[in-house]
Amino acid sequence: MKPRWLDDTPQAAQNFVAGRRLDEVECIVADIAGVARGKAMPASKFATQERFFLPNSIFLQTITGEWADNPSGAFTEPDMILIPDFSTTAAAPWTADVTLMVIHDVLDQQGQPVPAAPRNVLKRVVQLYEDKGWSPIVAPEMEFFLVARNTDPNQPIIPPMGRTGRRAAAKQAYSMSAVDEYGKVIDDIYDFAEAQGFEIDGILQEGGAGQIEINLNHGDPVHLADQIFYFKRLIREAALRHDCFATFMAKPIQDEPGSAMHIHHSVVDIKTGKNIFSDAKGRETPEFLHFIAGMQKHLPAGIALLAPYVNSYRRYVPDFAAPINLEWGRDNRTTGLRVPVSGPEARRLENRLAGMDCNPYLGLAASLACGYLGLIERETPRAECLGDAYMSEDELPYNLGDALDLLQESTAMREVLGGEFTDVYVAVKRNEFKEFLQVISPWEREHLLLNV
Template identity: 50%
Template sequence: MPEGERTNIEKWLKDRRVTEIECMVPDMSGIARGKILPTTKFLESYKNETLRLPESIFGQTVTGDYIDESAILSEIEPDIILVPDIATVRMVPWYDEPTAQVICDAVNRDGTNVSIAPRSVLKRILKLYEDQGWYPVVAPELEFYLAAKNIDADYPLEPPIGASGRPEKGRQSYGIDAVNEFDNIFEDMYDFCEAQEIDIDTLIHEAGAAQVEINFNHGDPLELADQAFLFKRTVRQCALRHGVYATFMAKPYEHEPGSAMHIHQSVVDKNGKNLFASRNGRDTKLFLHHIGGLQKHLPTAMAMIAPNVNSYRRIVKWNAAPINTHWAQENRTVGLRVPESDAKGRRIENRVPGADANPYLAIAASLACGYLGMMNEIKPSKPKEGVAYESRGFALPKHLLDALGKLHTNRELKEVMGEEFVTVFMEVKDVEYNAYQQVISAWEREHLLLNV
């Protein structure tokens, strides 16, 4: 570690009178795991690379349980080393005491990246692109709901009370006044994002009651994944400050649309030229092959972009979410939409991922599918004409178990994502699915208790 780099971070922390630092690593679900250190302890750990956590955090489920038996993870739970990525150091704006946060890479004792860490997986995909002279550019769009506090999980969610004193009823797509009902929350959100250098752009009201969407400006995939990771935490904190919840569940309400994480993606060369469009503005073969790869591999990548049992409640016919991998220009019923743009802005919008997905894995999986298409020169289908929901059947898995089965069969995708990662990821999801299977739902009691 260069001494100058350490001096700079020392000065940065000193100038801001930081007393504590949150050292975070995203787990399989995108939850922030890590340690909180006093500043002096952090600097010592950073210098000597002594900040450690057990490898098993990547085998931890969304419920906090662990894998019982793993083909990859050791039963003795050895430590991994957390190496803070100093480029990600930011202040935590919602604390009274000056506190910083930093996202860490997980590395082995020999200095190599931990292959099962989600941030490492995204770096792996970006390296594959770089080896070909390709540099992907992404722009996520994240949807989420605001909800009244839900203390008892047995009760359904309800929309929160807005400035008018009433909960939102009906649907208010693109409604300005409907967004302004929660101005206090969104003002904090923009302030907190600015303080953390989270580059968000447009705020719109989505179709659901108290559902909104935030668009990120396009940029480097790793930086955007970091920002989306921090953004989720930020929005939840903003909402809590005002006595409500913010949720990124894919389908939190029974009769409302689900929440997505649309990923706009393109590929440029080292000079920044968009490789998806020719000089005269036509689609290039590379662009079409990228779409072909998404069409072929997205159904088997679903477990990484729709990672929870709840995710598949969003993927239903006529519910503002795609059910297939058709593509078309300016058509929001398809899974792969090509927005109207000039040659410089030519891109594909992957509309399949849910808001509940780990942003590192969702971006990595989406780019991996496109990469395989470009490498193998996969031809896409013809662009879809008309409404895609009318197409016969689903092209996407209908539940998590189906998605995991499809992922298991795709050797190409497992190879580019990393065999060890895919193995542990599937082990984590198996544990989560088995836990879900132990729960008896209200629907079962309502319709089966006295009728079968």
């Protein structure tokens, strides 16, 4: 007999379970890094409970498993209340048993959203738009690498072996033959996505060896962040089935391009359903330029969320197809802010600065926050860049420490993202940065050991 709660879930989840016994439900939330945390339980138990509990310390955990100090007080680990959002129910088709995953809303014991929960941060930013009568629309692009299994962190990451018996080659952007090299992984990605009810807009070969890009259809930011959160796990599981790893590191392989999460933005008037970036005659509106100006002004303070690790800044180097500027231009891929070719109804701005290593909830929240501030402040962007923006002056922080300083000092970003969240995020990331600085790299041993 089908559990009653399944009636409130997407059709794809119901189709996945149809005619079979549901064994297990994973109750999950995304932590600061975007790692799925939570509990797995028998489906029979899940059906009898309306809420679950996790300590608030999960939002103080670093990527290495250490704990940052709680900026708001003692480390007492009070429980948070987790309420299932049944609209997020999705299959876990890689498991041996019939398993569903459900993302949960995170509340405190007074029933208020926990400010440090990344999904709540994105909801907060989206609500600011809606309070003004706007609905933000995003379309993310996900880049990642398939790499050979790497079980020794001291060894460099190398490309995977393809079906020809050769390792994946670089500089094969848009090559269909290159995608065919690991076609079985792609097939499983499609199959898993179909089981979860996700629609892929396209898959293509990027410029790096074993580097793939998946595009998602435009839509609601929270819904798409949920999809990316699920997709990262889905893609990793598909790769493991074929003796390789999938990695979303911003820069996993030396001398190869990095992996970005380009974010396309538009804003719709809730009452009219029209794109506010185009007027009745199809021309660019002042709001479109204000949105760009907000990006240029506030993205330096948002980089800590778009580039959240020390490795993230290895992607910001010239001549590797990564934007390292705040210039904007029409159909100009050298600019950090690109206006793609489109009709008036689809006029949008593409933020090319975010890395694929960012937490999708926080990456979208930070990017939307900058655009929102632009709409509120109504400033004008500098002149469009008509040439090679790679030649522009440096405007962005080039290490995690500097990026965190800019975020912490930005009153505007703190107000939009929430002061309590910002303090927690900075505390976690400073802890990670401190740990990294204690590690002696092979470069230091090679060049300094006997020469200085």
